[in-house]
Amino acid sequence: MPVHWQDIHRDLFPSFVVFLVALPLCMGIAVASGAPPGAGIMTGIIGGLVVGWLAGCPLQVSGPAAGLTVIVWELIQTHGFEGLGVIVLAAGLIQLLAAWLQCGQWFRAVSPAVVHGMLAGIGALIFASQFHIMIDDAPKGGGLANIATLPGAVLKGLLPDSDVPTSHQEAAWLGILTIACIVVWTTFVKGRWKVLPGVLLGVSASTLVATVFDLPVSHVVVKDNLFWVLHVPTTEQLAHLLDTTVLAEAFGLAFIASVETLLSATAVDQLHTGPRTRYNRELAAQGVGNTLCGLLGVLPMTGVIVRSAANVEAGARSRFSAILHGGWLLLFVALLPFALRLIPTASLGAVLVYTGYKLMDFDIVRDLRRHGRSEVLIFLTTMGTIVCTNLLTGVLVGLCLATAKLLYTTQNLETQFAHDPDSGRFTLHLRGIATFVSLPRLAAALESVPPSADLHVRFESLRHIDHACLHLIENWMWQHSTTRGKVTVDWDKLCGLSYQTRQAPRAKTRWQRWLQEGG
Known part of the structure; x- marks a missing residue:
């Protein structure tokens, strides 16, 4: 210097x-x-x-x-x-x-x-x-x-x-x-x-x-x-x-x-x-x-x-x-x-x-x-x-x-159901942040959907979702489809909220392959 x-x-x-x-x-x-x-x-x-x-x-x-x-x-x-x-x-x-x-x-x-x-x-x-x-x-x-x-x-x-x-x-x-x-x-x-x-x-x-x-x-x-x-x-x-x-x-x-x-x-x-x-x-x-x-x-x-x-x-x-x-x-x-x-x-x-x-x-x-x-x-x-x-x-x-406060705020996932009696459709609204800490809350919401129901998932207010929650939703959608239930969700856009997906192209999931093959 x-x-x-x-x-x-x-x-x-x-x-x-x-x-x-x-x-x-x-x-x-x-x-x-x-x-x-x-x-x-x-x-x-x-x-x-x-x-x-x-x-x-x-x-x-x-x-x-x-x-x-x-x-x-x-x-x-x-x-x-x-x-x-x-x-x-x-x-x-x-x-x-x-x-x-x-x-x-x-x-x-x-x-x-x-x-x-x-x-x-x-x-x-x-x-x-x-x-x-x-x-x-x-x-x-x-x-x-x-x-x-x-x-x-x-x-x-x-x-x-x-x-x-x-x-x-x-x-x-x-x-x-x-x-x-x-x-x-x-x-x-x-x-x-x-x-x-x-x-x-x-x-x-x-x-x-x-x-x-x-x-x-x-x-x-x-x-x-x-x-x-x-x-x-x-x-x-x-x-x-x-x-x-x-x-x-x-x-x-x-x-x-x-x-x-x-x-x-x-x-x-x-x-x-x-x-x-x-x-x-x-x-x-x-x-x-x-x-x-x-x-x-x-x-x-x-x-x-x-x-x-x-x-x-x-x-x-x-x-x-x-x-x-x-x-x-x-x-x-x-x-x-x-x-x-x-x-x-x-x-x-x-x-x-x-x-x-x-x-x-x-x-x-x-x-x-x-x-x-x-x-x-x-x-x-x-x-x-x-x-x-x-x-x-x-x-x-x-x-x-x-x-502990950080963990609490990162599991700030809100789930809300809406049911249209005329069409029989259920709508699940996801808001906040979905991480592995939120798995119990997300699983409880999905499991409350009646078998064979028509479910529409809305996530416009969802800021982030991690791999654990994506995996849970994917498995539930697969199981729901076996009961002749129908799920409407923009899967590519939902995966785009994941950090891993934003960083690198994501391989096609089992759910995406199943849809491409005609369900």
């Missing part, structure tokens, strides 16, 4: 804006995942310096994502932070394989109700767990436990407690200050100042207050040497790549990460008029990034819409903005690590509380309802299952419901 100084020059400012957005989010997501803050920053650096060069969506910014927080937290609880790298490595290799198989577009083939339900479920879990972090308390383990203990967390934030080394009450006020700054800035600030991220201002304000007043709250723990978080998997750990359990978890991680990345890329395309996303290349770039993250033992990555939208709004024109933001992250942690240690943990928790709230976008229910109540049911079921069980189970349940 040729490097033009003009592209680098005009993308300097957008890259710095994205860096300011990414820095607190990288740390906050790492803390929410149960990992060291440096692991999130390192993933952001790889997302910029490596994936930025390779990305199929030039203006998309990659890094640790809130959408993976829940699944990464569960993986760390099960395998430890050291064991996470093997799973991330396997997930990256799966993404590379999927890109090689040209599966990029297929990862977009997920029902919007499932996607929004997934995001809402993730948002609810992030909100509940990070609310405890926001008051300098520890999450309670599971999603339902975190939600059930929210009232107690509110009381801790309101009432002083001298029996703990840090102050829940003062941490809570710092969290409220952070959220207030974000909301006020994003709501009321207009014009050129809008490009400055409200997240950074909120974290900066709470850090300033905590430092000036020397508040007894927890702070981010970051060592001077960022590379201490790196953990290259050992040969023994790499042997787990053959473990079916590890491969299943890696496949789930790769699927969720790929869906989030490619849907984010689609959203980014709607924000600008530049080059469109090359989905297989983007999937391959994510695979390279996650493979490298796995080899270094840091957090997995996806394309992130929050950072990508900030990139576009700041005026980015090429991939150099994403690349440079990774360089800014690297320079900051290399030269100013002491500044990170001034940040209150409560402030990062507040950023994720706000993020979780935004992910729980219940306004989408109105849009989904316009497409039927079943879409709302899929949304709520996906969200509820994620909250009650885990992310992967919730997504699989949502996909199963969406598939």
Whole structure:
């Protein structure tokens, strides 16, 4: 890829804006995942310096994502932070394989109700767990436990407690200050100042207050040497790549990460008029990034819409903005690590509380309802299952419901009989779609025709018929003819509604041969 100084020059400012957005989010997501803050920053650096060069969506910014927080937290609880790298490595290799198989577009083939339900479920879990972090308390383990203990967390934030080394009450006020700054800035600030991220201002304000007043709250723990978080998997750990359990978890991680990345890329395309996303290349770039993250033992990555939208709004024109933001992250942690240690943990928790709230976008229910109540049911079921069980189970349940709805709609065959007493003729009207799922309904309709009756089949409103239904009708017509019944149907036109017939000339059926031979 040729490097033009003009592209680098005009993308300097957008890259710095994205860096300011990414820095607190990288740390906050790492803390929410149960990992060291440096692991999130390192993933952001790889997302910029490596994936930025390779990305199929030039203006998309990659890094640790809130959408993976829940699944990464569960993986760390099960395998430890050291064991996470093997799973991330396997997930990256799966993404590379999927890109090689040209599966990029297929990862977009997920029902919007499932996607929004997934995001809402993730948002609810992030909100509940990070609310405890926001008051300098520890999450309670599971999603339902975190939600059930929210009232107690509110009381801790309101009432002083001298029996703990840090102050829940003062941490809570710092969290409220952070959220207030974000909301006020994003709501009321207009014009050129809008490009400055409200997240950074909120974290900066709470850090300033905590430092000036020397508040007894927890702070981010970051060592001077960022590379201490790196953990290259050992040969023994790499042997787990053959473990079916590890491969299943890696496949789930790769699927969720790929869906989030490619849907984010689609959203980014709607924000600008530049080059469109090359989905297989983007999937391959994510695979390279996650493979490298796995080899270094840091957090997995996806394309992130929050950072990508900030990139576009700041005026980015090429991939150099994403690349440079990774360089800014690297320079900051290399030269100013002491500044990170001034940040209150409560402030990062507040950023994720706000993020979780935004992910729980219940306004989408109105849009989904316009497409039927079943879409709302899929949304709520996906969200509820994620909250009650885990992310992967919730997504699989949502996909199963969406598939069940598809099967139901594809068997939407209507049959209606009309009888003319004067002529004695029966007329069968077929409407909708006739597939193998509709066989019982179609068979019942045909079997209700009296023997020796004169039947006229009308199918002007039939949109499609598959081979199974054609075979059923043909066999019934043959049997009906043996009872001296008469059937009137434009067989060639009916067969023309079949996909197979439209793709290739169809051999003459037994029924057609029988008619040609004189019945």
